[in-house]
Amino acid sequence: MPTSVLVIDDSEMVRDQIIQTLRKCTLFDQYREAGDGIEGFKALITEPADLVLCDLEMPRMDGFKFLALMQSQKGLKDIPVIMLTGREDTELKIRGLEQGACDYVTKPFDAGELVARVKVQLKIKALQDALKRSNELLTELSNTDPLTGLSNRRYFAETLEREFPRSVRKNESFSLAMGDIDYFKKINDTYGHQEGDMVLTTVATFIRNLIRRYDVAARYGGEEFAVILPDTDAAQAIQFAERLRKGVEALTFSGRLQPLTVTISIGVATFPSPQIDSIDKLVRSADEALYRAKKNGRNRVES
Ligand code: GH3
């Protein structure tokens, strides 16, 4: 990604001097300029920058209005802004810092100081970006089952808490399918635990490829899977479960597992229906349907 800086000042001479100074140190790939806050804001909307240097006193839109506008925009408020102020403008510096600027450079500026201050802001920005990425990774990790890569039970519960009320509000149906691999213990006993794991990841990958974009598939327990199906009525949910059941039955395995056929029993529950008016009842109902599927011979869908 090319790095870019935006210099906003109503004086073309000041803009030129700043850009020349930064160019000498090749701190950025792109140097853009704007003559006032409005132009500057438009430039950022078109394409964000890694750093903004902004004059305070400008016609049309001054630096303070520009800062306020940036703070109000989700995609812009994390871009560091260094103010350009007069040497004696202590009040303005304080106001600017309070309104979201991260530093200031006084005019007429000293080239060495300008470069040093810009470097500090780029360093902070790099750290912030790294922190954001590692937070995203951490969230991803804490939501994911390590063996299968499906969502884990924690994320499953969180998704239900979020999506179920949303569906109720929108007057949409909402379904849940709970599947449990049949006689899985026997697979482990016959082929070993590692091969058992391989069966789990193969089934999980199949489920992941079967679901739609807004469905959430989770590993609910050892060899139990749950699929959240928003905006899905009872008939559609049963249809989905049947496709899942048939698909698992048709999976083929390689290596030592080769002749193996795996089957899955599935219970389905849907909101709205007479007994189901809460997340708890939805889960319990899917679980009871799964129990019936087991009792009625396995490799079945019940609702
Ligand atoms: P049923 O048809 O009634 O579901 O029978 P089952 O054998 O599948 O059910 P049971 O609950 O008796 O056994 C589930 C087994 O799944 C027992 C447990 O050792 C195994 N298991 C749980 N988690 C894992 C795992 O992560 N890897 C492997 N390989 N096995 C697991």
Ligand code: MG
């Ligand atoms: Mg000015």
Ligand code: MG
């Ligand atoms: Mg089980």
Ligand code: MG
């Ligand atoms: Mg069991």
Ligand code: MG
């Ligand atoms: Mg089982």
